[in-house]
Amino acid sequence: MATLFLSTAKTFLPILLSSPPPSSPTPTLPVLAHKHNPRPQLSQCRAVSDSPPPPPYPPILTKRSLSLSLTSTFLVSIAGQLGHSAANAAILEADDDEELLERVKKDRKKRLERQGVISSFNKERAYLQDLVYQLSKVGQAIENNDLTAASSVLGQSIDTDWVQKANLAFTKFSSSSEEKTEIDTFNTSLASLISSVVQKDIEASKLAFVSSASAFEKWTALTGLVGQLKGL
Structure with a gap:
């Protein structure tokens, strides 16, 4: 059997070697498709070419760029506010x-x-200068606890000559309500001073003297006489 198989192989081998190898079938192109419907590809190409370009990629934001942007905006706002x-x-x-x-x-x-x-008003200014002199003597006497010497200067009431002349000068130089208020304070304090000296009350005399002297100084500051009188 082996011999038969070998002989058969010898018989067919030359035939197989001499015959050309079968060629693979050539694929046929879809000619009919191109002939009957050539426009879809063209329309597809046109649609692709006519389509708008894709949008640009959004900028990549980092923490640093965002911080710089916010800082710039803040500074511009502050600058505008500061300018305004x-x-x-x-x-x-x-x-x-x-x-x-x-x-x-x-x-x-x-x-x-x-x-x-x-x-x-030179005469009235002289009256006020005498007032400064009389108050200075009273103040020195009270400081020395000598109410007898203070009483000899003040008298028993505000009707003494130098006090009356001082009030005439007050009227000449006073024009505002503040100035007139200080005049009233002075006369009230001076009356209290005279009464305290007569009663030999040293503490009350000191307080009344300070009140009357302060009112007179305020009045001279209001009227502009503070630089015109000596001893203030």
């Missing part, structure tokens, strides 16, 4: 300067007018 505030402050300062200048002008005008009045 500075402008308002400049306007307010200009208004304040104008008001201050007007006030200075009015005060200077009033002071000059008052100086003219003071210069024209």
Whole structure:
């Protein structure tokens, strides 16, 4: 059997070697599809070409870039607010300067007018200078606890000559309500001082003297006489 198989193989082997190998079938292209429907591919290409370009990729935000952006925005906002505030402050300062200048002008005008009045009332100014002298003697006597010496200067009431003359000067130089208030305070305190000295009350005399002297000093400051009288 083996011999038969070998002989058969010898018979068919030359035939197989001499015959050309079968070629693989050539694939046929879909010609019919191209012939009957050529436009879908063109329309597909056109659709692709006509489509808008894809949107750009969004910027990549990092913590550092976000922090810088927020900081820049904050600084711009602060700068705008500061500029606005500075402008308002400049306007307010200009208004304040104008008001201050007007006030200075009015005060200077009033002071000059008052100086003219003071210069024209030499007799009344002499009355006030005598008042300063008399109060100085009373104050020294009270400081030494010598109420007898204080009483000899003050008298028994406010009807003494030097007190009456002082009130005449008060009337000449006083024009405002504040000045008149200080005059009333002075006369009330002086009456209390005289009464305390008569009663030999040293503590009450000291308090009354301080009150009357303070009222007189305030009045001279209001009227501009503080630099015109010696001993103040």
